[in-house]
Amino acid sequence: MKNVFAVAGLLxxxxxxxxxxxxxxxxxIQALQSIAPRIExxxxxxxxxxxxxxxxxGGQMVYISDDGRYLLQGALFDVVAKKDLSQxxxxxxxxxxxxxxxxxxxxxxxxxxxxYTVSVFTDVECxxxxxLHADIDEYNRLGIAIEYLAFPRMGPASEDFAKMVSVWxxxxxxxxxxxxxQGRSVPSSTCTSPVARHYDIGRRVxxxxxxxxxxxxxxxxxxxxxxxxxxAALDRLAAEAAGPAAADPEAAPAPGTAGSR
Numbered sequence: 001m002k003n004v005f006a007v008a009g010l011l012x013x014x015x016x017x018x019x020x021x022x023x024x025x026x027x028x029i030q031a032l033q034s035i036a037p038r039i040e041x042x043x044x045x046x047x048x049x050x051x052x053x054x055x056x057x058g059g060q061m062v063y064i065s066d067d068g069r070y071l072l073q074g075a076l077f078d079v080v081a082k083k084d085l086s087q088x089x090x091x092x093x094x095x096x097x098x099x100x101x102x103x104x105x106x107x108x109x110x111x112x113x114x115x116y117t118v119s120v121f122t123d124v125e126c127x128x129x130x131x132l133h134a135d136i137d138e139y140n141r142l143g144i145a146i147e148y149l150a151f152p153r154m155g156p157a158s159e160d161f162a163k164m165v166s167v168w169x170x171x172x173x174x175x176x177x178x179x180x181x182q183g184r185s186v187p188s189s190t191c192t193s194p195v196a197r198h199y200d201i202g203r204r205v206x207x208x209x210x211x212x213x214x215x216x217x218x219x220x221x222x223x224x225x226x227x228x229x230x231x232a233a234l235d236r237l238a239a240e241a242a243g244p245a246a247a248d249p250e251a252a253p254a255p256g257t258a259g260s261r
Contacts, residue, residue, distance in 0.1 A: 091218030110145030
């Protein structure tokens, strides 16, 4: 929130014309970063609101007027379409940032031939994270691969953070993560771990709590979901992405979608 107030205050120093295009808004925000380096701007683009551009700043969606005078924070909801229009920009940011995390940094629990793959920001001390992991075999049985990323909620100076570093530095990460989530001790270990970077990316993609489940297209799921509920939600998203063809039983499945199990 402090970052957003800082942006709002600093935007007042810019005088952009009413016809300011995306490039000029981007230049203005880059100038803001030179004044307040801690502000993180991960996306700038056209907004579905006339006279505004959208930007993702410090993991939050904001809307900036073309003249640089006004800033709105929060979701932009189309009451006719019953759709949160701010999610498209956020999904693009999530997809792009998650793509920077290589497979070698993820702790993966997957079936042999998954129908879906989701990224999950997790914390070994989080109750719902432990609940999710207790059902990992059922997620896999339903065709869902889980790729864990680290997000120690207590922050970089915490014991929680040190535990997650030990997990990611373990010789067998999967075994260490399972042990930690079962409340068993994990031998202390240090290495050049990706935990700090995962934590930073989690903040930038708008993480508000763990577990945070993100689909391959950048859609954020509403917190913890039981295996069957997550499978049903992924099927719905796949059907929506496939469009009308999904309703035709004779039609070939769209690339990346899955049939029922």
